[in-house]
Amino acid sequence: MTNLMKTIQYDLSGGIATITFDEPGSPVNTMCDQWRDDLDEVTAQVVRDKDAIRGIVLASAKTTFFAGADLKGTMRLKPSDGPRLFEEIQQIKKNFRTLETLGKPVATCLNGAALGGGWEVALVGHYRIAVDDPKIQLGLPEITLGLIPGASGITKMTRLLGLMGAQPYIMESKLFSPAEALELGLVHELVSDAAQLRPAALAWIESHAGSAVPAHHPWDDKNYKMPGGTPSNPKVAGMLAVAPAVLKQKTRGLYPAPEYALAAMVEGAQVDFDTALRIESRYLAKLVVNPVAKNMINTFFFNMNAIKSGQSRPKDIPRYKPQKVGILGAGMMGGGIAYAQAARGIATVLKDVSAEKAEAGKAYSAKITQPRVEKGRMSPHDQAALLARIVPTESAEALRGCDLVIEAVFENRELKARVTQEAEPMLAPGGFFASNTSTLPISGLARASRQPEKFVGIHFFSPVDKMKLVEIIRGKQTDDETVARAFDYVQSLGKMPIVVNDSRGFFTSRVFGTFVMEGAAMIGEGIPAAVVEQAGIQAGMPVGPLAVLDETALSLSVHVLDQTRADLRAEGGTYIATPGELLVERMVKEFDRNGRAAGGGFYDYPQDKGAKKLLWPELKTLFEKPGIAWDMQDLKDRLLYRQAVETARCLSENVLTTVHDANIGSIFGIGFPAWTGGTLQFIYGMGVDVFCTRASQLADKYGPGFAVTAKVQDAIRRHQPVY
Numbered sequence: 001m002t003n004l005m006k007t008i009q010y011d012l013s014g015g016i017a018t019i020t021f022d023e024p025g026s027p028v029n030t031m032c033d034q035w036r037d038d039l040d041e042v043t044a045q046v047v048r049d050k051d052a053i054r055g056i057v058l059a060s061a062k063t064t065f066f067a068g069a070d071l072k073g074t075m076r077l078k079p080s081d082g083p084r085l086f087e088e089i090q091q092i093k094k095n096f097r098t099l100e101t102l103g104k105p106v107a108t109c110l111n112g113a114a115l116g117g118g119w120e121v122a123l124v125g126h127y128r129i130a131v132d133d134p135k136i137q138l139g140l141p142e143i144t145l146g147l148i149p150g151a152s153g154i155t156k157m158t159r160l161l162g163l164m165g166a167q168p169y170i171m172e173s174k175l176f177s178p179a180e181a182l183e184l185g186l187v188h189e190l191v192s193d194a195a196q197l198r199p200a201a202l203a204w205i206e207s208h209a210g211s212a213v214p215a216h217h218p219w220d221d222k223n224y225k226m227p228g229g230t231p232s233n234p235k236v237a238g239m240l241a242v243a244p245a246v247l248k249q250k251t252r253g254l255y256p257a258p259e260y261a262l263a264a265m266v267e268g269a270q271v272d273f274d275t276a277l278r279i280e281s282r283y284l285a286k287l288v289v290n291p292v293a294k295n296m297i298n299t300f301f302f303n304m305n306a307i308k309s310g311q312s313r314p315k316d317i318p319r320y321k322p323q324k325v326g327i328l329g330a331g332m333m334g335g336g337i338a339y340a341q342a343a344r345g346i347a348t349v350l351k352d353v354s355a356e357k358a359e360a361g362k363a364y365s366a367k368i369t370q371p372r373v374e375k376g377r378m379s380p381h382d383q384a385a386l387l388a389r390i391v392p393t394e395s396a397e398a399l400r401g402c403d404l405v406i407e408a409v410f411e412n413r414e415l416k417a418r419v420t421q422e423a424e425p426m427l428a429p430g431g432f433f434a435s436n437t438s439t440l441p442i443s444g445l446a447r448a449s450r451q452p453e454k455f456v457g458i459h460f461f462s463p464v465d466k467m468k469l470v471e472i473i474r475g476k477q478t479d480d481e482t483v484a485r486a487f488d489y490v491q492s493l494g495k496m497p498i499v500v501n502d503s504r505g506f507f508t509s510r511v512f513g514t515f516v517m518e519g520a521a522m523i524g525e526g527i528p529a530a531v532v533e534q535a536g537i538q539a540g541m542p543v544g545p546l547a548v549l550d551e552t553a554l555s556l557s558v559h560v561l562d563q564t565r566a567d568l569r570a571e572g573g574t575y576i577a578t579p580g581e582l583l584v585e586r587m588v589k590e591f592d593r594n595g596r597a598a599g600g601g602f603y604d605y606p607q608d609k610g611a612k613k614l615l616w617p618e619l620k621t622l623f624e625k626p627g628i629a630w631d632m633q634d635l636k637d638r639l640l641y642r643q644a645v646e647t648a649r650c651l652s653e654n655v656l657t658t659v660h661d662a663n664i665g666s667i668f669g670i671g672f673p674a675w676t677g678g679t680l681q682f683i684y685g686m687g688v689d690v691f692c693t694r695a696s697q698l699a700d701k702y703g704p705g706f707a708v709t710a711k712v713q714d715a716i717r718r719h720q721p722v723y
């Protein structure tokens with residue numbers, strides 16, 4: 001009977017039933033279909049062997065304990081699968097309950113990470129022993145994937161820690177190390193290595209095997225009380241009255257997972273344990289077939305792994321880590337890049353036109369590490385070591401021997417050409433050169449290089465220390481080795497590289513431009529500015545398009561527009577500006593509204609301390625059409641669809657070559673809402689046909705920005721992910 005199991009090994013000897021998880025052909029254990037069947041099987045076997053069993057040990061044959069749900073399977077679910085799923089989750093829990101209420105002590109041996117469903121498996125054990133390694137992660141990351149810990153995690157963690165205490169671990173996916181788990185009472189014993197897990201488990205089983213009160217979980221004790229009290233406690237009730245409102249403010253109603261988790265916690269806290277488990281199962285079954293969950297799993301699990309594992313990195317090129325990297329321009333970006341490098345141990349030469357400017361760029365690293373030193377989170381010694389890695393200079397000679405030089409000087413072609421030619425001869429043999437330009441095509445800049453195949457775009461985002469995304473731009477002549485080295489360099493900074501081909505605005509700036517300009521176009525149509533901003537917020541963008549335009553400077557957009565016109569003219573063409581671009585141009589050239597840094601743009605920025613920015617009152621008189629009607633759904637759709645269409649165009653023009661670069665780039669570079677899973681998953685999530693139909697409606701009403709040509713449609717379909 002037992003040898004029919006494929007993912008679980010069962011052994012009964014000396015009265016100890018050992019259940020070892022070992023999914024064949026997989027580096028980790030997951031709750032796959034076979035595992036569910038095997039769990040039925042092993043539970044039935046344990047029940048049959050009950051009289052011979054003194055204790056049960058849960059263990060893993062992998063280097064980690066258990067990874068959790070089978071996410072590929074989840075991606076294949078359809079809405080009609082909901083009821084079946086509910087039954088399946090209930091069946092897993094029934095097995096868990098059988099094992100934990102058998103009257104036999106159950107010990108969990110945590111040899112490595114136990115995440116999500118894995119932590120829920122761990123919680124079957126009454127006594128949980130973990131290897132004391134701070135790198136081991138335990139906990140419930142489901143919310144970050146649009147899911148909830150619905151295989152008893154919500155119910156058990158709430159009963160272990162209380163409604164307030166469990167919140168960070170359920171609602172915010174806060175993970176914990178074995179040592180932290182011990183402190184929280186979530187594990188009971190730490191051992192120094194995996195070999196000691198089993199002896200510790202056996203010792204505990206021995207001390208409990210014959211006891212008068214059989215081993216059980218706290219909530220199965222008749223005197224059990226929920227830590228901090230149940231919702232009937234006035235203090236808890238007071239907190240719960242505001243919790244949904246606070247949550248809604250964060251989710252804007254776009255993320256069902258945290259809402260369901262909170263509901264399952266609170267509803268479950270008012271009923272018996274088994275009913276609570278059932279409530280949790282219902283929420284999970286409802287959620288798993290929800291498009292938001294799939295969007296988020298797709299992107300935050302699969303796409304993220306694709307980036308981490310280097311799927312966009314040219315193959316067969318040895319891993320590379322530059323030892324010494326030079327940066328030209330110690331301004332906002334150069335100073336930030338210097339910090340990011342020095343923090344990761346890379347020797348950094350920071351060059352500007354004067355020693356003072358170079359020093360000022362280095363001072364940025366002192367400024368952002370200082371609060372950490374003051375709070376005791378960084379030692380003065382580490383800070384000094386970091387700063388010592390940055391050598392400020394005004395001399396190009398100091399760049400000699402750099403493996404990589406990145407220029408971050410003013411956005412000016414001639415200047416960039418000049419600094420390229422000055423720095424290239426200083427490169428170590430085999431070194432390469434990069435530009436941090438945000439708008440100038442890389443292939444054009446590479447013309448100044450003596451080795452255009454060793455010239456690449458490495459586009460950091462501002463502020464560099466906070467923004468994880470880096471866009472690598474392959475110019476027409478950039479070779480594979482250089483792209484691979486840029487990729488490795490970005491990863492060595494702990495950042496996420498996406499790889500795109502050269503084009504005006506690359507991928508991120510180009511799509512970002514369509515978002516802000518669609519907002520500006522709405523102003524031109526006479527829609528009130530507050531409504532435009534609200535549409536952005538309601539769609540899930542971090543801020544409205546007008547506020548963003550102010551931050552990035554309207555004058556910069558106009559500068560880029562003028563440059564684009566000049567470039568196209570030089571190529572013998574004419575650039576036709578969009579309605580949004582023309583509106584922004586008027587704001588700058590007619591009304592001198594250049595943006596926040598220049599004192600005001602779409603908003604006014606009162607000088608008084610603490611005063612909030614206000615929409616520029618003149619917008620109303622200048623642009624608003626009295627009595628105009630608008631459809632909020634149209635406005636929200638315009639802001640998201642416009643970006644999705646532009647991304648699809650990038651895909652069909654080969655600016656983008658993969659779906660994961662698009663999704664991750666749009667969320668982490670542009671702020672495209674996480675609930676969509678990114679600009680392409682937005683399309684795949686709703687279905688390509690549904691998307692194209694709506695886009696064509698929008699094109700009829702709001703112009704060619706929404707047109708999806710047959711060629712673009714074909715590109716979307718060709719790249720559709722399969723699970």
Ligand SMILES: NC(=O)c1ccc[n+]([C@@H]2O[C@H](COP(=O)([O-])OP(=O)(O)OC[C@H]3O[C@@H](n4cnc5c(N)ncnc54)[C@H](O)[C@@H]3O)[C@@H](O)[C@H]2O)c1
Pocket residue numbers: 328329330331332333334351352353357407408409410411412415419436437438439459460461462
């Ligand atoms: N600001 C952003 O949000 C952002 C984001 C991504 C990329 N970029 C790009 O990064 C580059 C730099 O932008 P920034 O915002 O840091 O500009 P910045 O004006 O803050 O800094 C530019 C620095 O370059 C220095 N410089 C000028 N000539 C030089 C020379 N010959 N040698 C060495 N240094 C010289 C200047 O003195 C100045 O300190 C631009 O190409 C910009 O498009 C900016």
